[in-house]
Amino acid sequence: MKCMKRYAWGIVLAGALALVANYMAGFVPKGLISGGVFALLIGMAVNPLISKASVFAPGIQLVSKQVLRLAIVLMGLTLGFSQVLEVGRYSLIVMCFTLLAAFGGGHALGKAFGMHWKLSSLISAGTGICGGSAIAAIAPVIDAEDRDIAYAVSATFLFDILMVILFPIAGRYFGMSDMGFGLWAGTAVNDTSSVAAAGYAFSDAAGAYAMIVKLTRTLSIVPTVLIFSFIQSRAQRKTAEENTADQVNIGKIFPFFILLFLGMVAVKSSGILPASITSKALVISKFCMVMALGAIGMKTNFKEMSRSGTKPMMHGFLISALVVVVSFLAQMALGQL
16 A cells, blocks of 8 residues: 555646646647657656655556556557558668668767767657657667657657658648658657648548558658667676676566567557447557657656757758658659659
8 A cells, every 4th residue: 555655646646647637638629749758848847846846756657667568568458460561662661761860870970979879769769759758768678768769759850840841841742642742740740649640631531541651651660679788788798797797687688568569559450449448449559659659748857958069950850851852752763752
């Protein structure tokens, strides 16, 4: 009972913040700013007050880590393996190019800007895969700082706002088909809500296609997380003493929650669950994600984050622009505009 009380205040606060954030998101054009972004910003705004009240700390820590993983696991119930086949070979080819551009270009720019590889990788993941969800999935695997998570989410969010406005205009200027625009938006825009907003702003058909592409793109979280778990284990061994290299705890390195995520995808693919249950799981997953981002915001000191300077934001902008261009050129080469 005492254990529950220890976490209760922080959990309740994170839940209340998530409700407020979702409420605020309802007042902006649909899909322009998600509840998660509002939660992150509100959390950062109240950090100076919350950090002084130790009663909230245990619950906020729990939400930022464990509830975050729960959100990712439940996300699996919204995806099916068959979706990879539905989008066709063209979208998979384009996604390969955009992922290479995001992580390859991100790594090169990160080195050029003198950024820590963890922050650079989070921004690249958010840009190349699916915004905040990818950042949230990779962050615990590489043991990223909360301020880096907040910075990465902010960097991808700012570019998404521009894309929601500019993508439909550009699509019409280039005379793109519904399928071509859906493929472009689904592979180049970051956050799922922004993909939906940009896609449906062009046409209903483009929006539907963009969402299928985006959900398939989200599946790349799994191999990406596994790759970064390996990178993190290598980094830990390099910084450890010689006699500790053989004592690395695999159980702590391997992200077992990703296995649960894959299990949920398998359940979704089997078709044994009714749509009502999977739709409720999606609602719960989204709310848990908003709670987690709010908790991360409440743990993030804006003054400390601002010390990172403008380079990470510029990094995010350049990588996002690179992904947009690479996606467009790849489609042009495949004749899918």
